[in-house]
Amino acid sequence: MTQPLVTVNDLRIGAVTDAGRKVEIIRGVSFEIAPGEIVALIGESGSGKTTIALSLMGYTRTGCSITGGQITLDGNDVTALPERNRAALRGTEVSYVPQSAAAAFNPSKRIMDQVIEITAIHELMPKAEAEAKAVDLFRALALPDPENIGHRYPHQVSGGQLQRLSAAMALIGGPKLVIFDEPTTALDVTTQIEVLRAFKSVMQQGGMAGVYVSHDLAVVAQIADRIIVLKGGEIQETGNTEQILTHPAHPYTRQLLAAFEPVPHQPFQPEAKAVPKPILEVIHLHAGYGAIRKGEPEIKILKDVNFTLERGRNLGVIGESGSGKSTLARAIAGILPPYQGGILLDGQELRGDLKRRSKEQLRKAQIVFQLADTALNPAHSIEQILGRPLAFYHGLKGAKREARVKELLDMVRLPANLRHRLPGELSGGQKQRINLARALAAEPELILCDEITLALDTVVAAAILDLLKELQRELSLSYMFISHDLSTVEAICDDVLVMLKGEVVEALPAARMSAEAQHPYSRLLISSIPQLDTGWLAGLEQDPNLVAQFANR
Structure with missing residues (x-):
């Protein structure tokens, strides 16, 4: 009988509160992973998925420690090894693909130097051989111009x-176990397919085992052999993937x-008024990056974008x-001033540069960024992060500000005692909810949501969508939702724009998009x-x- 590659027995991880x-x-978790097997850890934010996965490398977050149990990796007792020996295993025996690649790369170093760095640290191969292997991995992972x-x-x-x-950085050392921490979270759907196929192919060819941390059950269904369901640091259920998805116990x-299937969107009907003004109008908008020459930037991105968002509706x-x-x-x-075209907010023209907008205009339109890791100041407590817009827009101080911070945390389903923590002490889903709470602090009329449910597990994401709908009814909010997840868009949006290389190629009501989209690119997205x-x-x-025609990766 084949010996397990990984054995986790009665694992217990403790933490110290504020x-x-x-x-x-983590309370008495036990499981095994066979060589070449991919096991998924699923559960809501804070269930312990990433904490357990990181412990397989002998690593715990600041303030946490392994307090009991045993982890064995290919015959090595990870829990008993000194830190120096654990470090020797990382990158060769076990490697890690993080949820947020943006936080994993050094912005001042070239990508190749960072991808092959582990081969120099462990003296695995000559530099030229490492670079050639990296190019092969770039090609296998469907990267452009490998x-x-x-x-x-970066x-x-x-x-x-x-x-x-x-992922290439994690795979280059030829590890026996690869930990994937939500690795497709930031990927659009067509790229995700290629990456999942590449992951499966590379893992199978190398005979590598994997731990796949995810909240996306549909992705897990494609890559995992077995699923472990977690809640509150304990295993609720274990079974092969087919069994868990079709006959959960x-x-x-x-x-x-x-x-997994959000409640279909019911359009919000604002109170009847005499022809209300649209909350947002975008007129012949052009934008890009780089130095402006002859009135145009070096790199043009947006090309003649036009749309109208009615108050109380979602796009x-x-x-x-x-x-x-x-x-x-x-x-x-x-944040990025357009070089041509206009933007109207509630009928008033917005200056291109936010520094030239009034405080009231800034308050009315808030943006929630995609990557909470880079959007939240790591040196500030959650109370400071949420307190700043409360002071800036509403002049709240002292006890009133603290009370409002607690209300905002409750609105995004987080406990009040979280306000004393730093962003680095929160899970990915918790950080994204802080991102949303910061926008809500301004009491805006329009929220620009840039993939805001991307880092959230399905249960929390569904709750956030429900919360947004509730807030919309109470406050007459409007949302612009950026996403590559059509099911999320269908759950909260009235209308959908499909963008390709800076242009709008199709516009339809959300409820009709799946059935009636005509553009080949729209159909490709839907099928993916x-x-x-x-x-x-x-x-x-x-x-x-x-x-290949629509590849923009």
């Missing part, structure tokens, strides 16, 4: 590309599956990484959305010429 109290966050992309700096590639480059697993903007979705949100928010079916990826057939 008040100095000791708590147990021979030259390594010469760029800021010169898209978020989706950077996430795949972090535990009520919590059934809740996770039910949350979804979908498209792949690099299609211009986030650039559109930044242009509307004033993973299903809760273990055979979906293997059976997916797409025209390779069509995929």
Whole structure:
């Protein structure tokens, strides 16, 4: 009988609270991983998925420690090894693909130097051989221009590309176990398919085992052999993927599956008034990056974008990484001044640069960024982060400000005692909810949501969507939702724009998008959305010429 590659026996991990109290966050977890097997850890934010996965490397977050149990990796007792020996295993025996690649790369170093760094640290191979292997991995992970992309700096590639480059960094040392911490979170759907296929192929060819941390059950269905369901640091249910998805035994697993399909959107009807003004109008908008020459930037992104968002309605903007979705949100928010065209907020023209907008205009339109890791100041407490807009927009101080911070945390389903923590002490989903709470602090009329449910597990994401709908009814809010997840857009949006290479190629009501989209690119996006079916990826057939035609990765 084949010996397990990984054995976890009665694992217990403790933490110290802000008040100095000791708590147990992982409670008696036991499981095994066979060589070449991919095991998924699923559960809501804070369930212990990432904490358990990191412990397989002998690593715990600041304030946490392994207090009991045993972890064995390929015969090595990880829990008993001194730190120096654990470090020797990382990158060779076990490696890690992070949730946020943006936080994993050094912005001042070229990508290739960072990808191959582990081979020099452990003296695995000569530099030329490492670079050749890196190029092979770039190609396997469907990265553009694999021979030259390594010469760029992290800021010169898209978020989706950077996430795949972090996977190459983890795979280059030929580890026996790879920990994937939400690795496709930042990827658009068509790229996600290629990356999942590449992951499976590379893992199978190398005989590597994997731990796949995810809240996306449809992705897990395509890549995992077995699923472990976690809640509150304890295992609720374990089984092979097909069994968990089709015949879940535990009520919590059934809740996770039910949350996978959001409640369809019911359009909000604001109170009848005499022809209300649109909350947002975008007119012949052009934007780009780089030095302006002859009135145009070096790199043009948005090309003649036009749309109107009525007050109380929600607009979804979908498209792949690099299609211009986030650039559109930044242009509307004033972070990236457009070089041509106009933006009207509640009938008033917005200056291109946010520094030239009034405080009231800034308050009315808030943006929630995609990457909470880079959007939240790591040196400030949550109370400071939420307190700043409360003081700036509403002049709140002292007890009133503290009370409002607690209300905001409650609105995004977080406990009040979290306000004393730093962002680094929170899970990815918790950080994203702080991002949302900061926008809500201004009491805006329009919120630009840049993939705001991307880092959230399905249960919390569904709760956030419900919360946004509730807030919309109470406050007459309007949302512009940027996403590559059409099911999320359909759950909260009235209308959808499809963007391709900076242009709007299709506009339809959200409820009719799946059935009536005509543009080939729209149809490609729709067909690329993973299903809760273990055979979906293997059976997916797409025209390779069509995929190549619209590739923007």
